Amino acid sequence: MTLEQENNTGWKFFLSELKPKGKLLTPFNIISVPIVLLGIVLIVIRFWKGIGAITNLTQEVPWGLWIGFDVVTGVAFAGGAYVVTFLVYILHMKKYYPIMRATVLNGFLAYVFYAGALLLDLGRPWNVINPIIGNNFGVSSVLFLVAWHFLLYMIAQLIEFSPAIAEWLGAKRIHKILSGMTIAAVIFGITLSTLHQSGLGALYLMAKEKIHPLWYSEFLPIMFFVSSIFAGLSMVIFEGSISHRVFFQQISEKNHRAQNTIIMGLAKICAGAMFAYFFLQILVFIHDKNWNFLDTPMGYWFMMEMIGFILLPMMLFYVSYRKGNITLIRIASILTMLGIILNRLNVTVIGFKWDAPIHYIPSWMEIVVTLTVIFTEIWIFRWVIRRMPVLSDAPSWAKNEH
Amino acid sequence: MSITRRGFFKAVCATGAVLALGRELQASPSAGKGGIEYRGMLYDSTLCKGCHGCEFDCAEANGLPYPELGQDLPPIRTTSETQRTVVNTYSTSKGEVFVKVQCMHCNEPACVAACLTQAMFKSKAGPVIWREDKCMGCRYCMVSCPFNIPKFEYHSPNPKIIKCDLCYNRLKTGEIPACAANCPNEALFYGTRRQLIKEARRRIVENPTKYVDYLYGEDEAGGTCWLYLSPVKFEEIGMKTTIQKSSYPALTKGFLYSVPTIFVLFPALLLGMHQATKNDHQTKEE
Numbered sequence: 001m002t003l004e005q006e007n008n009t010g011w012k013f014f015l016s017e018l019k020p021k022g023k024l025l026t027p028f029n030i031i032s033v034p035i036v037l038l039g040i041v042l043i044v045i046r047f048w049k050g051i052g053a054i055t056n057l058t059q060e061v062p063w064g065l066w067i068g069f070d071v072v073t074g075v076a077f078a079g080g081a082y083v084v085t086f087l088v089y090i091l092h093m094k095k096y097y098p099i100m101r102a103t104v105l106n107g108f109l110a111y112v113f114y115a116g117a118l119l120l121d122l123g124r125p126w127n128v129i130n131p132i133i134g135n136n137f138g139v140s141s142v143l144f145l146v147a148w149h150f151l152l153y154m155i156a157q158l159i160e161f162s163p164a165i166a167e168w169l170g171a172k173r174i175h176k177i178l179s180g181m182t183i184a185a186v187i188f189g190i191t192l193s194t195l196h197q198s199g200l201g202a203l204y205l206m207a208k209e210k211i212h213p214l215w216y217s218e219f220l221p222i223m224f225f226v227s228s229i230f231a232g233l234s235m236v237i238f239e240g241s242i243s244h245r246v247f248f249q250q251i252s253e254k255n256h257r258a259q260n261t262i263i264m265g266l267a268k269i270c271a272g273a274m275f276a277y278f279f280l281q282i283l284v285f286i287h288d289k290n291w292n293f294l295d296t297p298m299g300y301w302f303m304m305e306m307i308g309f310i311l312l313p314m315m316l317f318y319v320s321y322r323k324g325n326i327t328l329i330r331i332a333s334i335l336t337m338l339g340i341i342l343n344r345l346n347v348t349v350i351g352f353k354w355d356a357p358i359h360y361i362p363s364w365m366e367i368v369v370t371l372t373v374i375f376t377e378i379w380i381f382r383w384v385i386r387r388m389p390v391l392s393d394a395p396s397w398a399k400n401e402h
Numbered sequence: 403m404s405i406t407r408r409g410f411f412k413a414v415c416a417t418g419a420v421l422a423l424g425r426e427l428q429a430s431p432s433a434g435k436g437g438i439e440y441r442g443m444l445y446d447s448t449l450c451k452g453c454h455g456c457e458f459d460c461a462e463a464n465g466l467p468y469p470e471l472g473q474d475l476p477p478i479r480t481t482s483e484t485q486r487t488v489v490n491t492y493s494t495s496k497g498e499v500f501v502k503v504q505c506m507h508c509n510e511p512a513c514v515a516a517c518l519t520q521a522m523f524k525s526k527a528g529p530v531i532w533r534e535d536k537c538m539g540c541r542y543c544m545v546s547c548p549f550n551i552p553k554f555e556y557h558s559p560n561p562k563i564i565k566c567d568l569c570y571n572r573l574k575t576g577e578i579p580a581c582a583a584n585c586p587n588e589a590l591f592y593g594t595r596r597q598l599i600k601e602a603r604r605r606i607v608e609n610p611t612k613y614v615d616y617l618y619g620e621d622e623a624g625g626t627c628w629l630y631l632s633p634v635k636f637e638e639i640g641m642k643t644t645i646q647k648s649s650y651p652a653l654t655k656g657f658l659y660s661v662p663t664i665f666v667l668f669p670a671l672l673l674g675m676h677q678a679t680k681n682d683h684q685t686k687e688e
Contacts, residue, residue: 052556059482059553062541090672092679123539123554123561130519136536137520142654143542144518145661183676191668195661202657206512206546206650209642221657 039372068348079232081107082193149196156189212351234333274314309339440528442627452500456581463580507627513543515651529568624649
């Protein structure tokens with residue numbers, strides 16, 4: 001084969017891969033396509049008329065749904081990637097290998113899209129290169145750290161995932177090089193994750209009087225870090241249950257059977273991490289002497305979060321692990337995820353300026369744009385899963401290397 | 403082994419880079435350090451007659467629209483995208499008191515520490531200024547400012563942050579801020595922070611019945627370049643008294659200082675764990 005022919009087939013291969021592989025008229029597509037189209041229109045309006053044209057942000061509440069949900073909550077859910085790579089590569093728990101690639105892919109796409117959502121929220125996005133190219137390093141800023149870590153972590157995750165891309169393209173030599181970089185990327189990635197998961201909490205440290213005392217404490221960074229462990233794993237359990245139903249043809253019989261033991265293991269870790277988190281919350285609550293806030297509407301709201309969405313799912317995880325009940329684990333993971341959404345929004349939106357006369361409530365347009373970001377991410381996720389060996393087994397040539 | 407060695411070098415390189423970056427965590431020098439003497443303003447609310455003249459002077463100096471002051475003027479207003487300063491009216495136990503609101507120009511500003519592009523900048527003379535060419539519009543300064551001062555143009559495709567810059571451009575040509583230059587009642591007094599504190603103390607000591615014995619801004623948020631005198635308690639004239647008396651950037655210092663430590667310890671620890679469990683598995687297989 002001449003070089004020209006090879007290029008030609010490569011191009012054709014790529015074009016054929018671009019075409020959708022599954023059915024077009026699925027319920028998910030019917031719902032997501034119109035929302036994404038509407039979202040694109042709204043994004044155009046946002047860049048044309050300014051952020052205020054489609055959001056309800058105010059001078060008092062400058063960060064709303066796009067930061068509080070898309071970025072702060074989304075990144076917590078993407079935390080599964082660093083926990084699972086820790087189990088697989090650092091602790092050599094081979095058991096979790098079947099879910100590793102899907103989790104890393106999910107994490108990588110989450111970061112790409114949430115960083116993308118961040119650009120929508122920037123008033124002057126063309127200056128986003130300033131803190132990167134080095135002419136304006138605001139090193140005393142927590143946001144500087146978080147921004148750099150997002151960038152570096154995306155690269156680390158891409159390296160972690162890259163062997164799957166090489167397998168898809170059949171590039172054997174590159175595959176070998178990329179696989180050799182995995183462990184370095186994993187170590188770097190876990191370190192980065194620790195710092196920016198907690199960094200997202202540290203962002204709010206200077207807003208001391210603005211956040212309700214039940215949610216503000218100097219331990220916010222540690223809280224955010226610990227909760228990202230079970231937030232990420234609950235997402236892995238949730239996403240795994242859906243993927244195993246939607247992409248069942250892709251998954252080998254062996255991995256299908258392994259799924260239940262994997263979920264049980266994750267449930268156990270979740271229960272442990274949640275116990276630590278709940279204990280920390282109690283310590284902070286007593287340390288800050290917040291008793292007088294308990295008998296207020298915000299206090300009931302706080303207790304609902306603590307008991308209904310941490311203590312309850314923690315016990316469900318524990319019980320379902322002991323009894324081997326997978327359905328109960330899935331319910332616990334959904335409750336945990338709701339609890340994380342609640343917690344992150346309580347810090348960033350609901351408890352932020354809770355005493356102001358006018359509250360920020362996101363506009364329907366902000367919600368549509370958020371859904372656009374999520375749906376586009378799912379589209380790309382689906383596109384990759386259908387083409388690359390993520391859930392399916394790697395080709396035999398790739399396995400023999402290990 | 404080659405993989406591990408490479409991993410180790412990467413970790414070392416990353417650590418070095420972060421250590422090199424992590425050194426200058428201090429947001430800005432506080433007043434007096436290194437011979438810097440900040441300039442600021444003393445606002446004596448007992449002298450202000452509430453003429454709103456400074457609002458017009460400010461608008462003119464900064465190319466903003468004149469404020470609309472009708473009969474139905476709300477007594478309490480905030481600064482906005484079109485107004486860098488406002489004067490509010492409070493009815494207190496000692497009658498009507500007028501209070502001017504604008505950026506306090508903190509000694510250690512939260513907005514400057516928050517800014518990841520150095521667009522918010524504490525100049526050596528004292529004013530906290532905003533630099534258009536650097537700002538990326540993330541609004542973290544607004545989240546961080548304890549006084550809620552920076553305002554954002556939500557309805558512009560090329561939005562700016564609007565706040566008082568103590569007439570930075572006038573200061574460069576040797577003039578004093580427009581509000582102080584034109585105040586007919588001498589309620590505003592521009593000078594070095596040291597002078598202002600001395601002058602304020604003198605007024606309090608000479609007229610103990612006229613003033614409350616408190617100088618707002620001397621300790622608030624670790625000290626500000628604007629200082630306020632009042633005839634009544636500061637709660638009564640809408641000043642935030644819950645503001646902590648120490649620097650706001652210091653709140654994130656603990657976290658930022660832990661960054662280099664984690665960057666050194668974590669890769670080493672993770673690599674160690676990786677090695678330890680690896681050997682374990684191998685011996686088991688044998």
